Amino acid sequence: MISAAVVAAVVGLVPAVAQAAGPSAAGASPTTGAGSAPAPAAVEQAAKDALAKDRAAKAGARAGAPKAVAGPGAAPQDPYFELAMGSTAFYGHGVDIAVSVATDLTEGRIVYDIDWGDGRILQSTGDVTQDRLFEHLFAEVGSHRITITATEQTSKRTATIVRDVLVNGSEFVPRTPARLLDTRDGTGAPAAKAVAPYATTRVRIAGSAGIPAGVTAVALNLTVTDATDAGHLIAYASGTPQPTTSNVNFTAGQSVPTLAIVPVGADGYVELANRSGGTVDLIADVTGYFTQSAANGYTSVKPSRIADTRDGRGTARGQVAGQSTFAVQVAGQGGVPAQGVAAVALNVTVTDPKGPGHLTVFPSGGQAPSTSNLNFTTGQTVANAVIVPVGPDGRISLRNGAWAGTDVIVDVTGYYSADSEAAYLPENPKRAYDSRLWGPLAGQQYKSLGMWQPGRRLEAVVLNTTVTDTQGSGHLSVAPDPLDSATVTPTPPDSSVLNWTKGATVSNLVQADIFLTTGIDVWNRGWEPIDLIVDRVGAYDRN
CATH class of the missing domain: 2.60.120 (Jelly Rolls)
Incomplete structure (x- = not known):
């Protein structure tokens, strides 16, 4: 089993005339799309590294334990037989574990009995000197108690270890929309005061509107209003570096909403950064949250x-x-x-x-x-x-x-x-495509972007799409890329994800279906060229 590195993004736009920020030299090529995932060897190594730490801790404890006084003809050391385990979780529902025994035995065969805690049991045999690697998919997200018993076949020495493992995926808990922040009247803020230029305000998530502690991400409808200058807004987890990306762009006097699925910091807060030279009022309404326990x-x-x-x-x-x-x-x-x-x-x-x-x-x-x-x-x-x-x-x-x-x-x-089987995996900001590096997307044309990641069975990817440098009016459509698109021109859907007029910069969140394919097609349904920016903010990984 393989998994993906934590990836994602939102579009960084400069706070002047709501123009999109200049393209980065590190931007994705026009054919690669989203970020890379760890190779199988990297996933296995992470489990082995965790195993090594557990093994070292037990060896240290054993070395510090009182020793029996050796009598005539005694063995040079006390016999011992200990089981060590390391685990890593890169998937929505899965875990990789590495196990080994530490023993004075120099040879022998070990039978491992693994109770995954979900009604399934695995038995495997290996050499006493081997590290063993196992992988498992759980039907539900959350914490699972794994019990492993190792038995040496000849001596019948045995050891058991019990560990709780937490898979990475989160499921959604909806709620009736509720306002968590409104700087105009002081709701959720220290005072009724606009956010200063290049300043940040905090939104309390855990403990607000019935949201429990420990949530991984939150669905917020963010609105910028009463802006006195052009700029953009960044939403991100408290306690993490501020991204150089954005969630929504605005001009002076404009009221602009956007949906954002934002990771929540360890302290239960998210940060909203005003990246403009003027003041803005900010509003945040919650419609649900993601938690590492069974929900939806x-x-x-x-x-x-x-x-x-x-x-x-x-x-x-x-x-x-x-x-x-x-x-x-x-x-x-x-x-x-x-x-x-x-x-x-x-x-x-x-x-x-x-x-x-x-x-x-x-x-x-x-x-x-x-x-x-x-x-x-x-x-x-x-x-x-x-x-x-x-x-x-x-x-x-x-x-x-x-x-x-x-x-x-x-x-x-x-x-x-x-x-529904797919669990949400929040990702760090990652730019998937920027046409400013390669040339604008012509009217009535589409761009195919690869979104597949090895080791994941993705249901959908969560993207922030932005159009800028628009030379006319139009709308954007996003659809799964058919697997034969290299030979057959795809048909655009009759739906839209955002609309624009000439000269506008417009963003919107898209939850793009890729379950039966490996990528998406993004259509410029206007008649004039646009620049297209696609940033990845998360993914839904199936069981």
Whole structure:
């Protein structure tokens, strides 16, 4: 079994005229895509290194133990037979272990009986001098108790070791949207005060809105508003270096939302950095969190349009009136099961609004929370990724918080359920592609990007996509790359992930399906060239 190194990214844009930062010389080639994973030898070595530490600790303890006084004809040392174990976890559900015995025996055969703690038992035999390597996939994430017994076949000496191992994957716990931070009124902040230029504010995750300690990542809808200068926002785990990337770009006076799946620091906080020369107000709304215990895994689906008020698909035809709410059936639609769905991953677009306002997405059956998912101005087309719990009737609700009407489009990209197998693995920022190194992406053309990593059976990758240097209007689509794309031109999907106008820099989160393939196709659905930046922020690894 192999696994991937921790990778990821978000786009770093300079705080001037909301332009994307200059391309890095270390950027990926136009054909390689995402970051590399450790070779099998590296994974095995990590387990062996852990074994060596355990073996050394036991040898030290043995050397410091009182020795029996040797009598006439006694053996030169006391007999001993100890079992050592090292483990490493690079996967969503799996673990690699290395075991060996330390003994005065110079030869013999060892029988290893391994109880993985999940009802499965493995027996293996090896030489007394050998280190043995084993790998195992668990059905569930979380902590698992492994019991290993080693028995030498001739002498019948035996030793047992019991260890708890924690696999890396996390599963999702949705919650009704709740506001954790609003610097305008002091919610979750020391005071009602805008974030200063090039300053950082902290968002408490653990202990807020019922979120427990120890969560690995959190789904936040971040909104920048009242900006006095152009720049970008960076969200990252507390206690880690600030990335040179970004989650969202903004211009002076603009209100811009984005969904971010952010690793949580060991102290339970995330950091939000204002990378501009002016002040900004920041808002953070939580829709769920990831934890290393059994909850809801992820299943990706082919991007599908399940609601469009322009043509009456999935809802009533005609614009959603101001200050009104409508419901969309998601269970049983667009590849989503009819039962057992806890939350859905969507891309929601507002278009042709007749006035400024915001849109709120929430589970059906309750009141609209005082949160928002999209902000818009008159006539603007804007999209944002959304993760939202599903109501008991299998529907979600969308509220138009403006005073005037607007059209709304809903595309589904995946869902979370107890039966879904893929666990989330947060990754460090990693740039997968930057067309500024290779030339712009022409209108109505696509870019294929490899996302496969050896040793992982990936369900989906989590990306931050950015378009910049746009020479016209258009929208971006992302779809799995067909395995025969080298000989057959792929067909673009009828869904979109972001929209732009001439001269704009726009970002959005994408949870891209790659389960039955090895990469993605990113389509420029405009007629004029754009520069495309794709950063990787995480992945879902299947059982």
